[in-house]
Amino acid sequence: MRIILSLLAGMLAQAVFAQSGNFYLYNYTVNLANTEAQNQAILQDSLGQMFFANTRGVMMYDGSQWALIHTKSTPYSLALGPQGLVMVGCQNHFGYLKRDIFGQYSYQIIAQPENQAPIRQIFTIDNWVYFYSEKTLFQVNPENFQIKQEWKAPENQPFGGIFALKGQLYLLVAQKGWHRVKSSRLEFFPSQAEWQEALLLAAMPLNDDRILLGLDDNSLWEFDGQNFKSYALSNAAYLTDNLLTGGIDFSEKYFVLATLSGGCIVVEKANGHIHQTINSQTGLPDNEIISLARDQHGGLWIGHAKGVSRADLALPIRNFSNYPGLRGNINAVLKTDSTLYVATGEGVFYLAKVDKMEQLVTLIKQEQREVQVVERNIQTTLQVLSNPFQSEPKEGPSESLDKDESLSKKEKRRLERQKRRDERRNPNIAAEETPASPQTQRPDTLQVKETTTVAAPIKTQTTTQIVRQPSEPDPAPSNPLIDIPFLYNPIEGIKVKALQLLPFQETILVATAQGLYEIQNLRQARLVQGGIYVYSLAISERFPNVIYLATNQGVKALRKDTDRNWLTFLEIQDLQEPIYAVAEKEARLWLAGSNHAFAVEIDPQGQVGQKRVYDFPNNYAETPLICTYQNQLIFALSTGFYQPDEDRKKLELATSQQVFFNPQTGIVYRQPGFFWTRPPGKAWRNLNGGSEGLEESARFLAFFGQIRDIYVDKQNNFWVVADEKIYRIQNEAYVARETFFRAEIRGAFLRGQRMPMGGMILPANARALRFELSATHYLKENDWEFQYRLEGLDKEWSEWNKNRDLPFPTLPGGKYRLRVKARNIFGQESAETVLEFRIRKSFLETPWAYVLFLLLMAFVTFGIIRWRTYRLAQANARLEKRVAEKTEALQTQQSELESAFEEISSQKEQIQQQNLQLQQSNAELEVKVEERTAKLKSTLLQLLQTNKELDTFIYRASHDLRGPISRLIGLVQLIRIDPDKQAIQNHLRLLEFTAQKMDNMLEKLTNIHVIHSDPLQYEKVCLRDFLEEIRKSLSFLPSFKDVYLIIPPNYPEFVFTDRILLGIILQNLLENSIHYRDPSPDVFSVIKLEMKADDNFIELKITDNGIGISPEVKERVFDMFFRGTERSQGNGLGLYLVKKATEKLNGRIYFRSDEKNLTSFSVILPHAQAREKPVLENAMA
Incomplete structure (x- = not known):
């Protein structure tokens, strides 16, 4: 019950302002070693960098990377000092961050006093820096970082808080009250009961003259420098229930309060109204708030028990996903005048106030049970993983312990606060627990240190008053019956996956995975059309009161009559693929399937006429959309925008519109009149126009990742489904000129x-x-x-x-x-x-290097020239001498060579002629030997194969014929024995079936003889008549009625080939697909026959979605009498005949079967034109 009350308190805080949505919240993940989640303070410096007082040091984040600056002890406070220095207060010392020439930060200690408490706050006033702890206040000169003064708290009377107003510091001393910090003294305010035992937790300026103070008793007080008065919060019970921990001034309009167990609340300064709550119900990872800060861009940084988050209060984006009750993945959104509808994977929900508190309690209990189940599963899994050899998980503590500890955290903090208040009220309590020097009287002075410790008198001021407004009674606890939060309620009657919401007349139509629903009276739904998967809806502009449904069974149009009844207007079901989108254009209805686009003629009476098919450019399945751009139809596929090509009957790339296509963001086209896309490098835009005044709001769509739906309501608010969440972009949102980033x-x-x-x-x-x-x-x-x-x-x-x-x-x-x-x-x-x-x-890059290089090159060049000249002169002399000697010798040899040359030339001619003759003889001999060898090998292989096939044929033929004959004999004997006419009819049907099987077997055997013995007879074959004959012959098969045979009409009119062999190929391939169809009831068996022909080849392709061919039998499918499975009704000769007929026609056959059981056989045959018939016949012979 405590868990329910805690969750209920978090929800009630959003009561009045709930339907305005939640702030845009981002939760950071800090990938930094040796750090912890808790951060005691947050600060942004003058360069825009963020600093966090982490348990292990100061973390820094610059928008790109996280870094850790070691501080030797835990830091507790951060502040911006003179000249942009980041001042740091730690456990037992304080200092600042220094940036070196490398851009790196290091912590520099200013002072490390002995027996000092943590530095909790830092102030910069009049170029002095003040470091505050509950024991001492230090004044430091930032020019030389020397301590100018220090104020010590009396023993057992620690400081209870500090704040600054109009340049003046105020200190709260236990059992004494407030003091003004002067140059060398503390001016004492009159002691009041409200302050003697108080602890200041937050100080937030309301304006230049007033400040708001938050105390540890969760009360708020205004102070104007003279008087205190209580500040009324619209829901003060929220602070009492969740315990105030701190607060900051956020803007001229708001301040923010942090709590221990309820997140933080944004409060309007003028009236104390809670504007917004940021807690676990709105996306915050944890409700314990440790620190708060505001950055230059209006962002609220929140330090909580699980890390750091940032809420952008100025951003015109609100999150509507965190309200309770919403279930399932979000698919679509619709905003009517007063209600927000959301379509999810578990139905349709609407956002509304709770009529009875029992609804909220029931919802919380249900969510609590689900969380407990998940936690038990996680705990069991962790126990098993911790000991994998343990057969049963050990019984551990209850999964609710963590929750109890979380809930008891608030109670522990409350007890701690009460103990501190008791100690501050009676110092003897602390003295009894911790021995200390006795002090029974309040001292008349506070110690002030200016380089050395001196005593300063306390000046009393009698004009200060503490006033609680008599007209404002103590805030009463929150009343659940008045502060009723909003939550998502399910639409009764829809508990299935909802895909699209479409307003139609006075109702809302819902496309779901189980049909079309209609929401009436904004709360209940009725099923209009069931048993179909409705992918999308479209309203007819041509026919009044008509709605189109794109479904898994084709397209259906429904008309709503005057009695609000839905009647079927038209149906298109013979498309053989699911339809994802439908659109009207003039007298045509355009459909987008998984592999094709269809254009269907619709006459004025709604009768379906001619249908045209357009192929997709890709072979894989698509989930397309049909959009309208400048009165043109655009098909949006995964690879771009396409338009139908009437001549080629396929979709062609729409080049002029392709500049708007972005495969990373996709498109959104659900709301009539809006075609959203994001061109690469640009903002989202509506290609259908009609978005005047929306361009600026559309720029905020860049915030989101994968956008699934965009809906623009009548007030021009954008409702966006993205990243499994629902967001609203406020109307008239604009992008402010950014000046604070660099x-x-x-x-x-x-x-x-x-x-x-x-x-x-x-x-x-x-x-x-x-x-x-x-x-x-x-x-x-x-x-x-x-x-x-x-x-x-x-x-x-x-x-x-x-x-x-x-x-x-x-x-x-x-x-x-x-x-x-x-x-x-x-x-x-x-x-x-x-x-x-x-x-x-x-x-080498200096001018001297170039000069030296040029001089060196000149010297080397000169030396090379001189050396080559000398070498050339010597070589010429030697050459002249050798030339003279050689000339004389050559003249002698010339005469000898001339005679020898004549003799050699004669012999050469004779040898060349003989060699030529030998080469010719050798070549002819080698050709003859190779031809005979090949012929002998081929003959031997054919004989072996023929012998093997003959053995198999004799055995299997005798076996397959003996079975039917035995059945014939047995049936005849049964007819003689049983005189019953009905039994005789049954036996006769069995006789007929057995005779048909024998006839089929004999036909196959006859085809074997035809293939081996009959010569080829080429003739002109009319494919239309020929295919009709094939279809009729197949219609007698028992399973033919269970398959759907598709023959695209784009086959050639005539082909020139052997008619008998072509019939054997087609007949047996189609029979094979029919025999091996998938008998599963949820599989629609389809066989597709495609034929193409050109001047050289005829190509046949038969594809089916049957049981497929397993890899183990792929090598044997063409063997004689081979059956792929035991359930086959064939005789194992079909594919053998196909292969033999293909080989006789000098063609080739191959097949493919994939994991999706799609099997295709392709046959390629030579195409003999009429003028080439004699040549081909000779070649075939």
Whole structure:
């Protein structure tokens, strides 16, 4: 029951403002080692970077990466000091963060006092920095980081809080009350019971003159510098139930309060009205709020027990997914004048107030039971995994222990607070528990330290008053019967998967997985048409009161008569594939199936006429949409936008519209008049126009990932289904001009080593230079893009991309300027960030190196020329001498060679002639030997195969014929014995069936003889008559009525081939598909016969969805008398005849069978034209 009350309290906080939706919330995942989830403080510095006081140090996040800055002890507070320094207060010391030339931060300690409490708050006033703990207040000079003064709390009288108003600090001292902090003294306010034992938890300015204080008793007080008065919260019981832990000033209109167990609440300053609650019911991972902060962009950073989240209060996007009651994956959304409808995988739901509190309690109990089941399963699984050898999971503690601990956390904190209040009220309690020096009287002075500790008198001021407004009684507890929250209620009558919501006249039509439903009276539904899967709906513009249904069984149109009854208007069912979309255009009804588009003529009376089929460009199944753009039909497939080509009867790419197609985001086309798409690199837009005033709101669609539905209501609010959630984009939303973000170069690395950022000078031959980029903005930061230009290397800017690492493998020496820009999801560009650096030139890149190189080249060239001249003179002399000697010898040899040449020439001619003759003889002999060898091998193989087939044929033929003959004899004997006429008729039918099987067997045997013996007879075959003969012959088969034979009409009119062999091939392939059909009742058996022919070939293709061919028997399917399965009714000769007939026609056959049991046989035969008949006959012979 405690769990129910806790959940109920979180829901009741959203009572009045629930239907306005929840803030856009993003929960961060910190992938950083040695850190914990809890963060005591959050701060944004002047550069836009976020800092978090984590248990293990200060975490930093710049929009790209997380980093941890070690602080030697746990930090508790952060503040922005002079010159943009980040001041840090830790467990037993305080300091600041220093950024070095490398862009890295380190923690610098200012002071580390002994016996000091954690620094809880830091203030910067008049260029002084104040560090506050419950024991001491330190004043530090930020120029030299020296402690100017320090105020110590009296023993057993710790400070209970501090705040600043109009430049003045106020301290709360236990058992004394408030004090003003002056230059060297503390001015004491009159002691009041409300403050002597209080602990300040939050201080939030209401304006320049007033501040709001939150105490540990969950009360709120206004203070104007003189007087206190209570502040009335619209639902004060929410703080009492969930315990106040802190708060911040958020804007001129709002402040935010944090609680221990109820998340945080956004409160209007003017009237104390709770504007919004952010807790686990709205998407926050945990309800225990530890810290809060506001960034420059209006984002609320929330530190909770499980990490960090950011809520954007200024963003005109609200989340409507977190209200209780919604179940299933979200598919569609519809907003009427007063009601929000949501279609999910478990039905249709509407958002409304609870009429009775029992409904909410029942819902919470149901969710609690489901959570307990899941937790038990998780616990059992973890126990089994922890000991895999244990047969049964050990009994562990109840799964409700964690919940009880979570709920008891609030009670523990309440007890802790009460104990602290008791200690502050009576110091002797603490003295009894912890021995300390006795102190029985209140001291008259507080200790103030200015370089050394001195005593300062306390000045009393008598004008301060604490007033509780008499006209405002104590806030009463929240009344559940008045503060009734909103939740999602199911539409009665629909408990199936809902796909589309379409308003039609006074009702709402719902397309579901089990039919069409109609929601009447906005709350109940009735089934209009069942037994079908309705993929989409479309309202007829041509016929009044008619709605089209795209279903798994084709298309159905229903008309609503004057009595609100639905009547069938037309049906189109012979399409052989599911229909996903339907659209009207003039007198045609266009349909989009999984593999084809259809255009069906519809006359004015609604009669179905001619139908045309258009092939999809791809062979795989699609889930298409039909859209209208500029009065043209567009088919949206997975590869782009297409339009029907009337001449080619297929869909062709719509090139002019392809610029709008983006495969990553897809399109949304459900609401009439809206065709949403996001062109690459641009914002979402409605291609159908009619979106005046919506362009600015449409820019916010970039926030979402995979968008499933977009609905624009009458007030121009966008309702978006994306990422399994429901969002609303407020009407008249606009993208403000962004001025607070910038691109940052967060680091430079050379060979993996970080380099200084200011005046960076790199050595010569710098390699593996890399820059890390970031943008200090926290709105969909992972989708930001960057652009750069390296002056000195690039002439143009780079393309926009999301890569945040900028590598330069090699750069020559010189001066460079790296310019970087960032672009957010709205397309807004930041100002340029410039980094100048220089790479030293190597000696080879200097002018002296070029001079020396030229001199060296000249010297080497001169030396080579001189050396070659000398060598050439020596070579010429030697050459002249050798030439003279050779000339004389050559003259002598010339005469000898001339005579020998004549003799050799004569012999050469004789040898060449003889060689030629031998080569010719050898070639002729080799050809003859190869021909005879091949002929002998072929003859031998044919003989072996024929002998094998003959043995098989004799055995199987005798066996297959003996069986029917034996059955004939037995049936005849039964007829003689049994005189009953009905029995005789049954026996005669069996006789007929057996005789037909024998006739079929004999026909197959005759076909074997025809194939082997009869010569080829080519003739002109009319395919239309020929295919009709084949169909009639197959109609006598018992299973023919159970299959659907498809023969596309695009086959050739005539072919020239052997008519008998072609009939054997087609007859047996079709019989094989019929015999091996899938007998399952949920499988629709289809056989598709396709024929094509050109001047050279005839191609046949038969495809079926039967039982398929297993890989084990694929090698034997063409064997004689082979049957693939025992359930086969054939004789095992069909595919054998097909192969033999194909081989005799010099064709080839192959087949394919995949895991989806789609089997196709393809036969390719030579096509003999009439003029080529004699040649082909001779070739075949």
